Amino acid sequence: MAEASHTPPVVGRFAPSPTGRMHAGNVFAALCAWLVAKSQGGEVVLRVEDLDRERSKPGFVDAVQRDFERLGLTWDRGPYFQHDRDEAYQAALDQLDARGLLYPCYCTRADLHAASAPHRGEKPVYPGTCRGLSPVERAARRDAGRTPATRLRVPDETVAFHDLVQGDYAQDLARECGDFLVRRSDGAFAYQLAVVVDDAAQGVTSVVRGVDLLCSTPQQIHLQRLLGLPEPSYAHVPLVVAEAGRRLSKRDRDAALDELIARFGTPEAVVGHLAGITGLAPTCEPASPEQLLAGFDPAALSAAFADPIQVLWR
Numbered sequence: 001m002a003e004a005s006h007t008p009p010v011v012g013r014f015a016p017s018p019t020g021r022m023h024a025g026n027v028f029a030a031l032c033a034w035l036v037a038k039s040q041g042g043e044v045v046l047r048v049e050d051l052d053r054e055r056s057k058p059g060f061v062d063a064v065q066r067d068f069e070r071l072g073l074t075w076d077r078g079p080y081f082q083h084d085r086d087e088a089y090q091a092a093l094d095q096l097d098a099r100g101l102l103y104p105c106y107c108t109r110a111d112l113h114a115a116s117a118p119h120r121g122e123k124p125v126y127p128g129t130c131r132g133l134s135p136v137e138r139a140a141r142r143d144a145g146r147t148p149a150t151r152l153r154v155p156d157e158t159v160a161f162h163d164l165v166q167g168d169y170a171q172d173l174a175r176e177c178g179d180f181l182v183r184r185s186d187g188a189f190a191y192q193l194a195v196v197v198d199d200a201a202q203g204v205t206s207v208v209r210g211v212d213l214l215c216s217t218p219q220q221i222h223l224q225r226l227l228g229l230p231e232p233s234y235a236h237v238p239l240v241v242a243e244a245g246r247r248l249s250k251r252d253r254d255a256a257l258d259e260l261i262a263r264f265g266t267p268e269a270v271v272g273h274l275a276g277i278t279g280l281a282p283t284c285e286p287a288s289p290e291q292l293l294a295g296f297d298p299a300a301l302s303a304a305f306a307d308p309i310q311v312l313w314r
C-alpha cells in the first residue's frame with residue numbers, strides 16, 4: 001500500500017538567553033518566529049538558553065516567560081532548559097571526538113585577540129594556533145596549569161544555504177570562520193553545539209532569529225551534517241537598532257518591555273507599533289500576534305523589510 005504523503009509539521013522556537021528582560025529587538029524576532037510557525041499551522045517550542053551560568057539569572061527566566069505571555073506570544077512545548085542537557089551535549093562531543101575532529105586549545109582571550117584580525121567585521125577567525133600541537137607541546141601547556149577549551153577542526157569547505165530573508169549566503173569555513181569552540185575552557189558547552197543538538201532533539205524545523213546570528217549559521221549547518229541531524233529552514237530578520245549600526249541592548253531602558261508597555265499603554269499597542277515600524281504590518285495600529293496572523297504570509301517575509309539588516313527604533 002502506498003504511504004500517504006506526509007509533510008512534517010513546522011516547529012519554530014523562542015530561544016531567549018535569560019540575562020535580562022526582553023527588549024524591542026527580542027520581541028520583534030520572537031514575533032516573527034511565532035508568525036512564521038503559526039501561519040503554517042505549526043507549533044512553537046520555548047527553550048531557555050542558560051548555558052552561561054554566570055550571566056543567567058533565575059529572575060530573568062521567570063520574567064522572560066511572563067513577557068512572552070503578556071504579549072500573546074504563546075508556546076506549545078517547553079520550557080526546555082539548556083542546563084538540563086549536559087549529557088546530550090557530551091554525547092555529541094564524543095561523536096565528534098571519535099572521528100578525530102576535536103583538539104584542546106590553550107589560547108587565552110589575549111592570545112586570540114592579538115592573533116586574529118576580524119574578517120569583514122563579522123567575527124574573528126581562529127588562526128589555528130593549537131591545531132598542530134604535538135603531544136609534548138600539549139603536555140607542557142597542561143603542566144603549566146592551563147585548562148584547555150575544545151575546538152572543532154573545520155575543513156576547507158564552503159557551507160551555503162538559502163535564508164528566507166537574507167537570500168543566498170555562503171561561508172568558507174576555513175577562511176572565514178576557522179576551527180571553532182565547542183566547549184569553553186570553563187567547561188561550558190559552546191552555544192553553536194548546544195543550539196544544534198537542542199534544535200534537533202526538540203524537532204525544530206524553522207529557525208527565525210536576528211541577523212546577528214547569520215554568520216553563525218554555517219557553523220551550525222556544518223555541525224548538523226557531521227552529527228547526521230536534520231537541517232531546519234532559516235530566516236534571519238533585521239535587528240532593531242537604537243541608531244544606525246548600534247543595536248538595541250538591554251541597557252536601552254526605553255526599549256525594555258515594561259517601559260514599552262508604559263509608553264504605549266497595552267501589549268497590543270507595543271506589538272502593533274513594532275509590526276508597523278518594521279514593515280510586518282501596513283500600520284502601527286495596536287494588534288495582538290493572533291490578529292497579525294490573519295494578514296501574514298511567510299513567503300512575503302523578505303519583501304516586508306525595506307532594509308533586511310536593521311530597523312531604526314522609534
Ligand code: GLU
Pocket residue numbers: 015016017049195208209213
Ligand atoms: N539565545 C540566543 C539569544 O538570545 C538566540 C540563539 C538562537 O536563536 O539561535 O540571542
